[in-house]
Amino acid sequence: MPDSAARILILDDDPDVACAAQMLLRRRHGAVATLDDPMRLDALLETGVPDLVLLDLNFTPGRIDGAEGLAVLDRLRTLAAAPAVIVLTAYADVPLAVEALKRGAGDFITKPWDNARLLAAVDAALARRGARTVAVDASLMGDSQAMQEVKATIASVAPTAANVMVLGENGVGKELVARAIHAASSRAHGTFLAVDMGAVPEATFESEMFGHRRGAFTDARADRAGRFQAAQGGTLFLDEIGNLPLGAQAKLLTVLERRQVTPVGADRAEAVDVRIVSATNLDEARLFDAALFRTDLLFRLNTIVIRVPPLRERRGDVPALLHHYLSLYESQYARPVRELAPGALDRLCAWDWPGNVRALRHACERAVILGNRPDYHVDDFGLVAPAAPFTAPAPLREEFKLGTLERDTIAAAMEQAKGNISLAARLLGLSRAALYRKLGKHGI
Structure with a gap:
């Protein structure tokens, strides 16, 4: 957004x-x-x-x-x-x-x-800037078992050439994991280039990713490097890879298999040397749905999978994150250093943090800007529970439907009146003409 x-x-x-x-x-x-x-x-x-x-x-x-x-x-x-x-x-x-x-x-x-x-x-x-802080290590902070496992995996995989897929909900810091992999790799002095795959129009996918030659199409006024060429020797981070249409997935697969790109309008391929780190917030099971994602491409991308846990599954990391972000924004906005009010930390740790670390960071920024008491209270953080998902009401049982009730009532009146239309109409409070219409409507 x-x-x-x-x-x-x-x-x-x-x-x-x-x-x-x-x-x-x-x-x-x-x-x-x-x-x-x-x-x-x-x-x-x-x-x-x-x-x-x-x-x-x-x-x-x-x-x-x-x-x-x-x-x-x-x-x-x-x-x-x-x-x-x-x-x-x-x-x-x-x-x-x-x-x-x-x-x-x-x-x-x-x-x-x-x-x-x-x-x-x-x-x-703007989205990437909001997901990032001054240092990657600060945003990957946490001594929980889950975060220790993430950091250990980063340390193990970073020096290799393996492609990595980072999975996790919105706001957990998937790009920060990708940057940490790049920073700890032999490509650290090369380019780290992040591309939001959901923002690349399918119609211009090849030009954006693989480049084009002058005259290849109407607005191609000169040769242009694509994202693969721009990241040559470095790391290409394919964010929101799950949003890539199937047609574009096939083109990406070809490049990953051949390690070559062919710019639009070119008659020969160019070798590319990039490491691929991808990320998605799709449920892992949905990635194996062939109607959404090509299995052969998935196996090219997920040589190593890093699953970043949501904040609600590592509540023990919340105090350190709160301290870090409150200090960061107190410094940025030249506000006085303040502590949390008694009881506030327990309530903030108990919060599920929909939106994860990103939501916590925004909440801390709000508290620093709007909080006007000597210490921080829970209401300074503007916590709002997400709207409950819409649940369609259960279908009415047949006996509760108005049409069914009307039909059964008329049938009972006709039975009591022994088929006498005038008597049945009086019992129902209807005119003879109205009763005839309803008899016809319900096929009685």
Whole structure:
């Protein structure tokens, strides 16, 4: 879901580009600012760090080396609450965009962009930013047996080349597990590129994932690298893989089998060297439903499976998570350090946390911002139980249906009146004409 409260900054020296992006994003995100000079960035940051920055790579006329944009990216990555970054680049600047990915950008968009593609990239970047904290280890914290097993599996599998599938409910930190695998692997100095597979339109799947050649279709104005090429030598994280249509699954399977991609419009394949980590919140049993997911693709992706437990199954980790996030937001919003009120911790640990660690993080942020007492009380966290699932009422028994009751009553009156229409009508309080109509209706 898009976050209407997200703060977005468009940093581009072309006023037409900045205005077009701002108008598009304002339809679903209220706070969208523009800036045409990176030298003014620090002054803007003093008023607050944006959640997402759309960053151009070149600002000085005539410069094409991207050094200015990369310097801004490096600056943004030093911030305590670093924003997500999407690089805006011309087609010819794709190698620079790949360098930006290696330095921490989450995605790149080529200009001129497709509006649906830009909106999807922004929504995915904000979702990933919300799922991530300053350090991966902090979000994977926990001494519960379940989390110790997750960490042990990460440590074992990370140095290998095995593909990994991460399973778990929304908000448990599946991307953080993927980042931890990448960080502990021999590819740690390469690109970690996350792709929300549910946000990639099936019609442009091949172009987005495998790239295209100039002239391959109407808007293909230059060669373009796909996500596989952009992650070359690194890790490609295929998030929400369960949302991938079957047709696109077949194309992905071919690439994984051959370790080659063929850009749209190309006449030869290109070798790719990427490690695949995938994730889904689908119930594991549904992954084996051939109508939803190809079994042969599943076996390519799930060489190793890591199941991330929901927070309700590791309640002992809640106190450490609460302390971490409350401290994080007290620092971020310059609020005083406060403790939990007596009894609050027990109630927070007993909460089921639908939405998992992500929900706990949001609740802590709310408590820090809105709590106005010397300590934190449970009502500061804004806990709301999820709506109960709709359950259709049980069908009425035949004897309780109005039509059945009416038919049986008329039949009883006719029997008591021994077939006399006038008498039966009087017994029922009906006119003779009305009784005739009902006799016909019920076939009596």
